[in-house]
Amino acid sequence: MTTPAAYNKTTLFIAACCGLLLFGIALLTLGSVSQGLQQNFKLDKLEAGTLFAILPAGLLTGSLFFGPVCDRYGYKVLLVTACILLATGFTGIAYSPSTGWLQFSIFIFGLAGGIINGATNAVVADISGEYKGANLSLLGVSFGVGALGLPFVLGILKQHYTYPFILSGAAVIALLVALFYLLIRFPLPKITRGVPLKKSFGLLKDMVLLLIAFYLFCQSSLEAIVNNWTTTFLIERKNLSDSNALYALSACIAGMTLMRLLTGTIFREITAKKILLFSFGLFLCGIVLLQTTASFFTALSGLLLLGAGIAGGFPIMLGLVGSRYAALSGTAFSLVLVIAITGNILVNYLMGIVAETYGIQHFITLLYVELGVMVLLFISIFKKIK
Template sequence: MYNRKLVFASACAGLFLFGVGAITLGSIAPDLRSKFNLDELQIGGLFSLFPVGILCGSLGFGPITDRFGYKLLLAICSILLALGFAGIGLANSIWLIQICILLIGIGGGAINGATSALVADISTENKGASLALFSVFFGLGALTMPFVLGLLRDLVAFESIVTAIGGLTFLLSLAYFGLQFPAAKHNEGISMAQLGQMLKDPLLLMIGFFLFWQSACEALINNWTTTFLLDTLQVNGRWTLFALSTYVAGMSVMRLLTGSVFSKIPASRMLGFGMGFLIVGAIVLGWMPGLNWVIFGLVLIGFGLALGFPVMFGMSSSLYSKNSGTAIGIILVISLVGNLLTNFAMGYLAKSWGIGIFSVGLLIAAVVQALFCFLVFRNSKMVN
């Protein structure tokens, strides 16, 4: 027996803190670059550690939750997340920062996947809309971090803010230990034959590669926007953080509307509109001058990227309702490869060609993602 509202609220809290973690590195990148005297390639290497950690967390959470349930995994991974936040705030050496980024990635990756699978499991109708509403909390978490850093930039050191977030995350782990969650689905676990069948499913793989390019776009926006604005447009450091917040605000508004006002409209149709917003936003951000155009472009990009993960998580959990955690884990792993490769590539290209290459890379990733969106929904109609 479990209380659905409490479980949903706890999942939202976990996703909120994962959102904080996902945007933290990009938000404090200029501070880390100054504090440790890092160049673009070294910053790119730091960014790439985060998806490596998420990749590790995403590889394991699916089979674990399908076999053992959600409680223990969520509680332990919240502790890892707390240690990572606190460590970044207290560290005075770059190798400690690297370890903490990995901890945030591992804990956050598992929490992201497990809470998404949990909400999909407890949602009985219109999983896409339910997951979109749930995903608002990722946006709220991601919005909070750059906003707070920008607001308190001249009053409190970024290290103190990140350490305080670690304390809040530890409190969440205690809540997870005290809650009841849905029972495990398979006491015997998933077989290798079942896993092999899922890995050969063309539709599931297409969903994964759609999210590959979704993650590529998110990696560019989350981790490189502040550097692009500082070095190319000479935007004030505080305003770069506020501008990044408008991207997250656009994402959150689109998810909120999809999960409430537009809940009767198929989420897949809303996602199609989002691809148009994404491409236009990439063009505006990269080639229209002035801070107002930057903000407009970031809002459009937020609209465009809002529904990728919620819609594809809902589709995957419907395809494999008995192994939803494993199915979501597979597509998450594919998506994180996109994040990892993008950060490495962007660090190398920015060092060799300059940060201006950011705008070209973002537009290419947006167009390819839109193409995979078309392929996914065309093949899903064939399957149905």
Template sequence: MNRNKSLFYFAAFFAMVIYGISTTIIGAILPQLIDKFRLTGYSAGTVASIMPLGITIGSIIFGPIVDRFGYKLLMFVASITVITGLYGLSSTSSVDILRISVLLIGAGNGIINGTANSLVSDISGEKKKSRLSLLHAFYGIGALGLPFMLSVFSSVVSIREVFLIISISLFLLALLLVFITFPVAKKNMGLPLSEILKLINNPLLLLFAFFLFFQSGMEGVAGTWITTLIQKTRIDNYNSALAALFFLILALTIGRFLISFLLKHFTRFRLLQVGLIIVISGAVIIFSINNYYTTITGLVLMGFGFAGGFPIILSFVGDNYQSISGTAFSLIFVIALSGSMIMNIIAGVISDTFGIQYISILIIACVFIMFFLLYNLNSKMSMK
């Protein structure tokens, strides 16, 4: 069993590395897509929003299927779906094919993300909080990989070659899945519709979900638009913009490793509160000071502030809905990731109407709403 558990962790962590790489693609190459397809701010926002739409679709699919049939087949299909989307994204000259490709990448990644989180939650027992933080740190490692490769090796490695490397990695993951015996399905007869409807109307689950709605929105806006903001308002250099994105994700990754340690010494609510304060500090710096290096400082602060949101809230969900964790995670991700989709569209409208520098105000507004939700979450959890 210990050997199998090690393989489960390896598969989940490897999957999250790929998820991290794949979901940062649009943010990393958005300036090039804008130039290639002559996209307006609104059009770029809609293209960027297709990724979280696809992830949302994948999130709808994975939960009930995982609880009914288990993990293996679904993770295998998801890997092949992402490979197909990457091929389309790297080879198309059509905006419609671009959108379909981004949708496929998003849908496959939604399944990969959901199944990896649910699997780690299922097998971690009392170590759920720290292991989920570690899992999301591996997302950060993957997310660091793409801007690093594009920034450092852009003169020798094309974007198509980078996509080929990602596709080969996903194919290796798919092969690995064939040889792993996963935990059996938890609900052999499926989850009754009445239980799903009851879960949808659960006030505590909805508070978790809408907190992550705004968390996902903030992370999505920062990760997608920061390269464009820097090129338009700070320094007109693509590699410098990628370097800034790299520092954002580096701070997020280090922060998640730190969270797995800090959870032993501080409450989950305290870490969430401190994280939101750090995010708003970074957003204010980016909005108020028009300087490249100061912007990087603000991004580093935001990255550290983002670190606790997803792993901590998902650990609460895993604790409270253990017997139907797949479906609970599915519902959480559907609502949460729609935040990234909606906020990216709003960011595009703000960029066209007021100027791209005002995107920081959107992040600040999200933080204030999240403080209100966190207060209500703390009150409800205290009454349990």
């Protein structure tokens, strides 16, 4: 590995934040321009749903291979390539001449996003010392800023510009980030010859890593069902208006962003175990408020607590992975992120079946189940680490 003098940690952290900010923007882009795409390509609901299924397939692919590539060839080439691919995806979504090209562009878009998400987290874990979880929490703030800021920016720009023009602007931003990455130094590859397949496959036998991976399976699926089903629950079960339900959902992202900011600064010295215990308490209070809410204010408060409660999962668990598997951190990150995204896809699909068959009220039931499973996994992880 390279010596610390070969690169500037502050510059690298800023670079990682730029990448994850870009990922936050990218992840919300498809949903934000879906109406325009449906009108432009005359898509029905089923065809539109297929587009949303292609994005996680791309994310999964990018998450699968970024780690071994980073460990063998370093971060720079992969991150620069991913930003160029993301710019290509933005442009393709904006100007695709056919549905086939649109689908391909969305896959490339997801592929690049998966690479950027994984590689930026991995590089921050590599350059951090004992405060990996805290630094990853601060990194996560940039994702929240991108995810929170995009709807407001689009709301303003849509009054004056078409969605292809806006997406072209996002492509230019992605290319500027690629240029930034070209101009700075990254850590050297951890592996200088070949690929240690035996060690890589050996990770699959490590029970601690697998427990962390399935914790993030629950964490990712939890974030998915909160983001995708909360508004339906609030509108159909709590009689909130569409606009109030969306405002309440924004409070969830705000709560997550605020908690990650606190974890990376004021709570920096608090152990990961205590942060997660506190997070479980916040999340439980959020579920209870959401279940019993009879007003917009209570729903807003509940989702703020929900967001704060799920904020610590990814930064803290990825921090543990980075500390425990420093020699193959990229590959280890790939493994846990692939399992996490799989959870996002499967449980979100399961929630659709449950809502259709038994009613949207079981959204709350699934939140309780996820929380219970995560507590059990948390106990097992820290027992084995100890």
